[in-house]
Amino acid sequence: MSLWRSWMFVPGNQEKKLMKIEQTEADVVICDLEDAVPIQEKELARMMVKRVLEKKGIKKIFVRINDISTPYFMDDIQEIASYNVDGIILPKTGKKEHIHLVDHLLGTIEAKHGRKRGSTLVVPLIESAAGLHYAFDIARASYRIHCLAFGSVDYTLDIHTGGTKEGNEILFARSWLVNVSRAAGIESPIDGVYVDIQDKEGLKKETEFVKQLGFQGKMTLHPNQNGVVNAVFAPTEKEIEEAQRIVRAFEEAVQQGNGAIQVDGKMVDYPVAIRARKTIEQAEALKSSEGGSSVRI
Numbered sequence: 001m002s003l004w005r006s007w008m009f010v011p012g013n014q015e016k017k018l019m020k021i022e023q024t025e026a027d028v029v030i031c032d033l034e035d036a037v038p039i040q041e042k043e044l045a046r047m048m049v050k051r052v053l054e055k056k057g058i059k060k061i062f063v064r065i066n067d068i069s070t071p072y073f074m075d076d077i078q079e080i081a082s083y084n085v086d087g088i089i090l091p092k093t094g095k096k097e098h099i100h101l102v103d104h105l106l107g108t109i110e111a112k113h114g115r116k117r118g119s120t121l122v123v124p125l126i127e128s129a130a131g132l133h134y135a136f137d138i139a140r141a142s143y144r145i146h147c148l149a150f151g152s153v154d155y156t157l158d159i160h161t162g163g164t165k166e167g168n169e170i171l172f173a174r175s176w177l178v179n180v181s182r183a184a185g186i187e188s189p190i191d192g193v194y195v196d197i198q199d200k201e202g203l204k205k206e207t208e209f210v211k212q213l214g215f216q217g218k219m220t221l222h223p224n225q226n227g228v229v230n231a232v233f234a235p236t237e238k239e240i241e242e243a244q245r246i247v248r249a250f251e252e253a254v255q256q257g258n259g260a261i262q263v264d265g266k267m268v269d270y271p272v273a274i275r276a277r278k279t280i281e282q283a284e285a286l287k288s289s290e291g292g293s294s295v296r297i
């Protein structure tokens with residue numbers, strides 16, 4: 001079970017922001033070499049991100065390299081994957097062949113630099129109509145794929161619309177990504193950024209909504225957004241207590257030959273008990289990874 005809830009972008013050419021990576025609340029930091037970096041600073045950004053990777057601490061670090069069609073892609077992947085990076089975010093992933101190429105290159109780079117084969121994970125960014133159409137094939141294209149991520153800003157540009165707070169225009173894409181991810185047997189997807197960095201209430205509402213759709217995390221833009229996202233994706237005390245009551249009662253019932261019972265006025269059978277067990281496992285894993293401060297009150 002993955003516990004990576006908030007994935008914060010940091011522009012790869014901004015030293016001041018890069019310096020704060022280890023202190024941030026983000027579960028994962030994404031050092032960006034793509035759209036947050038102007039063309040004339042691409043080389044500089046790559047160099048600065050390599051410096052960050054050289055000094056890597058315990059924080060999970062992914063790097064968003066430039067997409068396959070750009071002149072920066074080959075240098076990005078070769079130089080970044082030679083360091084101890086947790087994974088690569090591949091923007092504008094449109095078909096499974098993009099992943100085959102990345103998978104092949106990562107294999108050779110890992111071998112050349114003495115890194116364990118497969119140690120670099122890949123998160124394809126699905127942000128075009130074609131990418132969404134082929135998302136199932138993309139999700140199955142390599143054992144390196146941790147999960148899919150949704151690039152809603154580029155996606156709405158591609159389908160000739162704009163983003164709204166209600167998000168009706170991207171409901172289909174979000175639901176599709178959840179379904180193809182689970183059909184392909186990979187972790188649930190990561191939702192795109194909430195651009196109104198001042199609006200914490202709106203971010204909370206949107207995060208609750210995508211959690212309910214089946215996402216496991218959300219990308220962020222600003223340090224103030226990580227706490228909101230982390231809290232939404234952590235089970236509440238109430239949810240944990242309810243899950244514990246369900247599991248206890250169900251285990252007893254099964255011992256007595258009963259597979260369907262009533263707990264707190266609601267029917268509980270195997271799938272309900274499995275979900276409750278997952279809630280407990282997630283709470284325990286978060287507690288041990290964060291020293292007990294992870295639950296939402």
Ligand SMILES: CC(=O)SCCNC(=O)CCNC(=O)[C@H](O)C(C)(C)COP(=O)(O)OP(=O)(O)OC[C@H]1O[C@@H](n2cnc3c(N)ncnc32)[C@H](O)[C@@H]1OP(=O)(O)O
Nearest residue numbers: 008009010011016017018020032035036153193221222223
């Ligand atoms: C569609 C897409 O592709 S989205 C992905 C690409 N976009 C990005 O990567 C942008 C990431 N976000 C950012 O660069 C910034 O948050 C911005 C530009 C939106 C706002 O930045 P600022 O105007 O500096 O915000 P603000 O003044 O509120 O920042 C407060 C503090 O947090 C720091 N900070 C802000 N954003 C970040 C970040 N993403 N990572 C690390 N530190 C950050 C600032 O440096 C500042 O530090 P200080 O108090 O020591 O001076």
Ligand SMILES: O=C([O-])CC(=O)C(=O)O
Nearest residue numbers: 150151152153154192193
């Ligand atoms: O993936 C994200 O959230 C950012 C992005 O590139 C997009 O939305 O186009």
Ligand SMILES: [Mg+2]
Nearest residue numbers: 035127151154
């Ligand atoms: Mg994009």
